[in-house]
Every structure is written in structure tokens, then in C-alpha cells.
Amino acid sequence: MAKTILITGANAGIGLQTAEDLIKEGHHVILACRNLEKAQQAKLQLESMGTGQIDLIQLDLNSLKQVNRASDEILKKYADLDVMINNAGLISTHLDSTEDGFEKHFGVNYLGHFLWTLKLLPLLKKSEQGRIIHLSSIAHWVGSIQPHKFKAENNTNYHTFKSYGSSKLQNLLFSNLLAQQLQGSNVTSNALHPGVVDSELYRQLPKLQYMFVSLVLIPPTKPAKLIKQMALDATWANKNGQYASVQTPAMTSPKAKDMQLAQKLYDLSYDLVKEYL
Numbered sequence: 149m150a151k152t153i154l155i156t157g158a159n160a161g162i163g164l165q166t167a168e169d170l171i172k173e174g175h176h177v178i179l180a181c182r183n184l185e186k187a188q189q190a191k192l193q194l195e196s197m198g199t200g201q202i203d204l205i206q207l208d209l210n211s212l213k214q215v216n217r218a219s220d221e222i223l224k225k226y227a228d229l230d231v232m233i234n235n236a237g238l239i240s241t242h243l244d245s246t247e248d249g250f251e252k253h254f255g256v257n258y259l260g261h262f263l264w265t266l267k268l269l270p271l272l273k274k275s276e277q278g279r280i281i282h283l284s285s286i287a288h289w290v291g292s293i294q295p296h297k298f299k300a301e302n303n304t305n306y307h308t309f310k311s312y313g314s315s316k317l318q319n320l321l322f323s324n325l326l327a328q329q330l331q332g333s334n335v336t337s338n339a340l341h342p343g344v345v346d347s348e349l350y351r352q353l354p355k356l357q358y359m360f361v362s363l364v365l366i367p368p369t370k371p372a373k374l375i376k377q378m379a380l381d382a383t384w385a386n387k388n389g390q391y392a393s394v395q396t397p398a399m400t401s402p403k404a405k406d407m408q409l410a411q412k413l414y415d416l417s418y419d420l421v422k423e424y425l
């Protein structure tokens with residue numbers, strides 16, 4: 149039976165490849181993208197590849213107001229949702245700020261998805277079995293939770309990789325806390341490291357750094373295969389709070405296992421978005 153699957157950042161890289169694999173199997177995929185022109189092109193490309201229904205929705209994770217608007221649109225349009233794939237993400241080589249003044253990695257990679265997920269959870273609960281999949285990363289190992297750095301203006305000693313890693317730790321802690329909260333319900337929450345993937349993610353890196361990264365790149369088809377399994381396979385039906393990995397062993401850092409830290413992050417994040425909930 150066709151499932152309804154919502155993917156953020158589905159017009160490029162891992163998200164686009166995952167959408168392609170799902171559409172080829174006849175599933176209904178909602179592409180949530182910030183750039184509607186790019187998304188239209190992706191939709192056209194995907195339509196020629198399979199029979200699944202494809203819908204577009206504009207989502208800019210750079211703004212909590214926009215996330216709120218887009219999630220309200222989803223809530224109005226759809227009666228239920230089977231899978232959410234929280235995939236959109238970026239690496240910013242300089243300190244940058246979201247519309248709400250948050251450091252870019254924190255705001256786009258994590259906090260926007262935090263609000264998105266909490267707003268849309270009721271739709272997943274209406275599905276026979278709802279699944280949430282979070283794109284984390286092996287980079288979570290270098291991450292830490294430093295609330296004073298959430299706002300860009302307070303973010304002294306900015307370091308690209310640590311800042312990106314922190315957002316991927318936040319994705320993982322959120323996945324783990326949700327899994328705990330959802331235990332015994334019809335919804336699961338799991339996370340993954342997709343491997344070091346040939347995508348647009350590294351577009352801002354200096355040439356030398358990109359050269360090192362390019363030595364180990366794998367195609368987006370590899371993580372897309374794992375994401376499809378996590379989204380649909382019966383083998384993942386009862387998995388909750390897991391971390392899967394392509395290319396490297398699925399090992400999580402001590403910080404990622406700390407459920408007190410996960411709860412603290414959840415409470416702080418809830419406070420930051422509560423006006424929209």
C-alpha cells in the first residue's frame with residue numbers, strides 16, 4: 149500500500165535520491181523545500197521516474213514563522229502522515245544567523261525541525277504506524293550543547309565543524325528523547341549517519357578541505373537505500389531510538405546517550421518555539 153512520506157530538503161542530494169527511490173515504488177511523497185523553483189525542477193525530474201504522487205510545499209527552516217506556516221498548511225491539507233524524514237541541512241563556513249537570530253546550524257538543522265516535528269506529530273499519530281527519521285551525522289561526536297551559543301550574537305569562537313557537529317548531536321538527542329516519549333505509541337523515532345555523501349552539502353568548504361572529503365565520498369543512493377528501509381521495512385517497525393550508519397560503525401558518543409542532556413535540550417528548545425505550539 150502506498151505510504152505518505154514527507155521529506156525536508158528533497159530537491160537535492162540525499163533527500164532527492166530518497167524521494168526518487170520512494171516514487172519509483174509508487175509512494176506519495178511530499179517535497180518540503182525552501183526554493184520553489186528548484187523544487188519544481190526536482191518534481192518534474194521525479195515525475196518521469198515513477199508513479200507515486202508528488203506534492204510540493206514551501207518550507208524555509210531559516211524562520212520559525214515560516215516553519216509554523218508550512219506545518220499549518222500540511223495540517224490543513226493532509227489527514228494523516230506515515231513517515232517524516234527530517235533531512236534538510238547545511239554547513240555554514242562562517243557565523244551566520246537565522247531570521248530569529250539563532251546560529252544558523254542550530255536554527256536550520258535542528259530548531260526548525262524541532263518545531264516542524266512537534267507540529268506534525270498529531271498527523272503521524274493518525275497513521276497506522278508513524279515513523280520519524282532524523283538525519284544526524286558521525287560529526288555529532290565533536291558536538292556539544294552550549295545554550296549560550298544558540299543565539300548567533302553570543303556565539304564567540306565560532307568553529308564551523310564543531311557548530312555543525314553540535315546541530316547533528318541536537319538532532320540525535322531529539323530523536324532519542326522523542327523515542328522515549330513515544331514508547332508504547334504507534335510512532336517511532338530513529339536517526340542515522342548517511343555516510344560521507346557526494347551532495348551539495350560541502351559546497352562552501354575551502355578547496356583543500358573539500359579535497360580530503362572527496363577521497364571518501366559515496367553516492368546518495370547508499371544512504372537513500374537505508375532511509376527507505378527505515379521508512380518502510382517491517383524490520384524497522386519495532387525499532388525505536390536507534391542510530392544507524394552507512395560506511396562506519398553505528399556508534400554514538402557518550403553525550404548522545406545522555407538522556408538528562410536530551411531532556412534539558414528538549415525543555416530549552418520547547419521554550420524557544422512555544423509561541424507556535
Ligand SMILES: NC(=O)c1ccc[n+]([C@@H]2O[C@H](COP(=O)([O-])OP(=O)(O)OC[C@H]3O[C@@H](n4cnc5c(N)ncnc54)[C@H](OP(=O)(O)O)[C@@H]3O)[C@@H](O)[C@H]2O)c1
Nearest residue numbers: 157161162182208209210235236237285344345347348349
Ligand atoms: N553529505 C554528507 O556527507 C552528510 C553526512 C552526514 C550527514 N548529512 C546530513 O544529511 C542531510 C542531507 O544533506 P545532503 O548531503 O543531501 O546535502 P545537500 O545536497 O546540500 O541538500 C540539503 C538540502 O537541505 C535544504 N536546505 C538547506 N537549508 C534549508 C532551509 N533553510 N530550509 C529548507 N531546506 C533547506 C537544501 O535546499 P537548497 O537546495 O534550497 O539549498 C537541500 O535541499 C543533512 O541534514 C546533512 O547534515 C550529510
